[in-house]
Amino acid sequence: MKQTAAFIDAESVETLNTAAVLDPSSGKAIAQTADCGPDEIDRAVRAARRASRQWRRVAVAERARILRRIAELIKRDEADLARLEALQTGKPLKQARRDAELTARYFDFYASAVETHYGSSIPLNADTMIFTEWEPHGVTAHVIPWNYPMQIFARTIAPALAMGNCCVLKPAEEAPLTAVRLASLAFEAGLPAGALNVVTGYGETAGAALTGHDDIDHISFTGSVEVGRIIAHAAANRVIPATMELGGKSPNIVFADADLERTVPGVINAILQNAGQTCSAGSRLLVHESVHDVMVARIAQAFANVEIGPALNDPALGPLISKTQRGRVMSFVERARSHGAKIVVGGDALNGGVLGDGFFFQPTLIDNVDPYSAIGQEEVFGPVLAVTPFRDIDEAVRLANGTDYGLVAGVWTRDIGTAHRMIREVLAGQVFVNTYGASGGVELPFGGFKRSGYGREKGAEGLRSFAQIKTGVVAL
């Protein structure tokens, strides 16, 4: 079995205790990782602080060169990284390959973006010269989830390093293996020792020690609302800025005039990608009553025929991340059933047979969902689509905005007025029309309204999260 150490100050660091990593496709342990505690975290933060005194002074062109070299090394090792990602998360191999490509793209993108990230001058009067410039925070802490470990690593680390910060990242305990590999590639690419550290371990110990450390200057958190709230408190206690990329309950809203040939596959992919374990999963189908029956019938037929299998066999649908997660999904489905919703297809775990030891769950379509019930309101994080019909655009807007979340939304219509009105009125960080997602969306600012979080990552906007603006005023 693989032993994976933490990566601190460019060295592999082992700990007395270790944490097991399971393959969700088989339920078997595939690795043991370091279980970091306060001592390892402190060592990592001190290494980052020391490195940050130099790294922030490195010329932007040189920082960009190193980021581009990291991207090259990720491309060189793409097949291995994708295999490891598929193994630890259960995602189908082709999705993991796509994730590896996007991981490299983040480093290339932020290398270019930082080279043209300028301050401005402010023409106050003839006797004063005023300008702004962007400075790094210093030491940034990054806590990430298990669903897209490589992509989220890259989207938070690449802009932070590009702006001149030094980083300490804690990956999720379920899927820490690729983060450690990526950090060692960054070092191979020429990143100075201490500029990027990965501390593996559990949230309540390693995560809490990192986000509660006195010498960090910024926190970038991606994960659940529940943990986001704890971490936001930790940031508030020390009055440091934080970016919160939290959960979602995103609607796909289908109008009567939608082109169903495009809509049906779009809606299906939005919920089945990564087995529904995507923050921006389209987990609610709000559908005009006139096309409700045809949409439900077509989706049910497709769900019944989805090929399910172990990640490395590259099926259409892999397992959920853990037994606990599968139990959580099951309990949402059971509660929906007992509240009178109709399970059109699916609704159960895959027990027994060759897949019986993995954490598989059938693609599940639930109709007649009360939009204010648990399954209509809460993030399930599984391949479960909840359907609610609407009568007119006002009701569609009300339903779309009727949860605590506001991450993304999809709108399917041929009417340009309906499309624009929905973009205006739906409270979400991204609204897609006649598509869903944007091929990874590295270039597009991403983040939530309401409890889906605050701050933005991705796109050129993402650089600003990792910098603070300073104004210089010179009397002439």
Ligand code: NAD
């Ligand atoms: P989680 O909140 O349980 O864990 C996320 C990370 O926080 C893990 O690394 C975990 O170890 C750590 N953590 C847990 N408790 C902690 C504590 N007390 N202090 C510090 N760190 C702690 O989330 P998860 O189950 O790993 O991921 C699923 C969630 O992530 C979903 O809600 C999903 O929507 C969200 N997510 C959001 C985005 C986004 O960009 N908005 C992207 C992916 C996932």
